Amino acid sequence: MQGITGQELSSKKAEYLKYIHMQDDVVKTTEIAAHFSVAPSTVTKALTEIAKAGYIEHTPYHGVRVTSRGTEYARFLVRRHRIVALVLSRHGLEPEEACREAKKIEQCFSKDLTDRMCTSLGHPMMSVCGEIEHDHRCCGSFGGYRG
Amino acid sequence: MQGITGQELSSKKAEYLKYIHMQDDVVKTTEIAAHFSVAPSTVTKALTEIAKAGYIEHTPYHGVRVTSRGTEYARFLVRRHRIVALVLSRHGLEPEEACREAKKIEQCFSKDLTDRMCTSLGHPMMSVCGEIEHDHRCCGSFGGYRG
DNA sequence: TCCTGGTTTGGTGTCTGTCTAAATTTTCCC
DNA sequence: GGGAAAATTTAGACAGACACCAAACCAGGA
Structure with missing residues (x-):
C-alpha cells in the first residue's frame, strides 16, 4: 500500500x-x-x-x-486521528474535546498533510487519546526517529 | 446571525x-x-x-x-479559512501550501472550533493569505482585543 | 426587430448514506 | 432433528449534494 x-x-x-x-x-x-x-x-x-x-x-x-491491506490502512487512519487530535490539543482544546473534534474533521486530512503535521510535531509518541505508531515510511521526512 | x-x-x-x-x-x-x-x-x-x-x-x-446576512456569513468563512491556513503554516507548511490545504479542509471546522483556535493563536491580525478580521462576537473569549 | 450569447429549466446520473420490509441463514433449545 | 428466534443479507426506496446536457428563455446590441 x-x-x-x-x-x-x-x-x-x-x-x-x-x-x-x-x-x-x-x-x-x-x-x-x-x-x-x-x-x-x-x-x-x-x-x-x-x-x-x-x-x-x-x-x-x-x-x-x-486484511493486511486493511490493517495498514487502518493504522494510518488511527495515526491520522491522533495527530489531528494532538494538533487540536495544542490549540487550546482539552484532551477529550480534541479527540471528539478530531473525529469530525480528520477525514479531510490527506496522508501528506498528516505526515507534514507529524513531522512538525516531531513525530510524537503520544497523543491525547493514545499512542502514535510511526513506521519507516510513515512520514516522508521520517528517518528512524522512534524514541 | x-x-x-x-x-x-x-x-x-x-x-x-x-x-x-x-x-x-x-x-x-x-x-x-x-x-x-x-x-x-x-x-x-x-x-x-x-x-x-x-x-x-x-x-x-x-x-x-x-445580502447583509450573507456578508456576515462570508466574513466568517474568510476568517475560518485564514485561521485554518495559519494553523497549518504553524505546522510546517509554506504559506501557499497552507492556503491551498486549508481550502480542502476548512469546511469541516465548526465556528466553535475556529474560535477556539483563534483564541489560542491570540487573535492574530494576519494569516498567510490575508488579514484576519475579528469582530466583537468573533470568539467566545474575545474581549475587545483589536490591536 | 432580430440575433446571439448568457442564463435558466428540466431531466438525468452518480455517490454516499440511510431506512424498511422481506428473505435468508445460523443458532440454540427442546 | 426440528423449529423457532435471532442475526444477517437482499431488495427497493429515498434524500442530499453535486454534476452534466439539451432545450427554452431573456436582454441587449447591431
Missing part, C-alpha cells in the same frame, strides 16, 4: 474500518450497527463495499476480519 | 458565497462557473439555493449580490 492518499474510503467506511481494526477478533454486523447507531442493513452494505476495496474479508453471516 | 455553526451551507455553496463576497460588485453566473470550472447550470442551481437560504439576492439573468 505505497500510495495512501487518505481518501480511499468515504468517511463512514473509514470509521467502520477503524472500528473493526480496533476490535480483537471477528466483528459482527450487529456490533458495528449498535456502535454507530445505524440499521444492520446499512452496515452490511458498507461492509460489502469495504470488502470489495480489499480492506476487509467479509464472510456473509459470520462477520468480518481486516 | 447569532448562531453560526459553520455548517449552514454545504461546502460548495460556501465556496461560491465566499467567492461572490470577495468580488466587488454584482457577480455573473458565467464568471462563477468559469472560476470553479463547472457548467453554468450547476451554478444557477446552487445560487438559487443559496438565495433561498438568504445569503444572496439572485436576480435571474442579472447576477447576484450578497
Whole structure:
C-alpha cells in the first residue's frame, strides 16, 4: 500500500474500518450497527463495499476480519486521528474535546498533510487519546526517529 | 446571525458565497462557473439555493449580490479559512501550501472550533493569505482585543 | 426587430448514506 | 432433528449534494 492518499474510503467506511481494526477478533454486523447507531442493513452494505476495496474479508453471516491491506490502512487512519487530535490539543482544546473534534474533521486530512503535521510535531509518541505508531515510511521526512 | 455553526451551507455553496463576497460588485453566473470550472447550470442551481437560504439576492439573468446576512456569513468563512491556513503554516507548511490545504479542509471546522483556535493563536491580525478580521462576537473569549 | 450569447429549466446520473420490509441463514433449545 | 428466534443479507426506496446536457428563455446590441 505505497500510495495512501487518505481518501480511499468515504468517511463512514473509514470509521467502520477503524472500528473493526480496533476490535480483537471477528466483528459482527450487529456490533458495528449498535456502535454507530445505524440499521444492520446499512452496515452490511458498507461492509460489502469495504470488502470489495480489499480492506476487509467479509464472510456473509459470520462477520468480518481486516486484511493486511486493511490493517495498514487502518493504522494510518488511527495515526491520522491522533495527530489531528494532538494538533487540536495544542490549540487550546482539552484532551477529550480534541479527540471528539478530531473525529469530525480528520477525514479531510490527506496522508501528506498528516505526515507534514507529524513531522512538525516531531513525530510524537503520544497523543491525547493514545499512542502514535510511526513506521519507516510513515512520514516522508521520517528517518528512524522512534524514541 | 447569532448562531453560526459553520455548517449552514454545504461546502460548495460556501465556496461560491465566499467567492461572490470577495468580488466587488454584482457577480455573473458565467464568471462563477468559469472560476470553479463547472457548467453554468450547476451554478444557477446552487445560487438559487443559496438565495433561498438568504445569503444572496439572485436576480435571474442579472447576477447576484450578497445580502447583509450573507456578508456576515462570508466574513466568517474568510476568517475560518485564514485561521485554518495559519494553523497549518504553524505546522510546517509554506504559506501557499497552507492556503491551498486549508481550502480542502476548512469546511469541516465548526465556528466553535475556529474560535477556539483563534483564541489560542491570540487573535492574530494576519494569516498567510490575508488579514484576519475579528469582530466583537468573533470568539467566545474575545474581549475587545483589536490591536 | 432580430440575433446571439448568457442564463435558466428540466431531466438525468452518480455517490454516499440511510431506512424498511422481506428473505435468508445460523443458532440454540427442546 | 426440528423449529423457532435471532442475526444477517437482499431488495427497493429515498434524500442530499453535486454534476452534466439539451432545450427554452431573456436582454441587449447591431
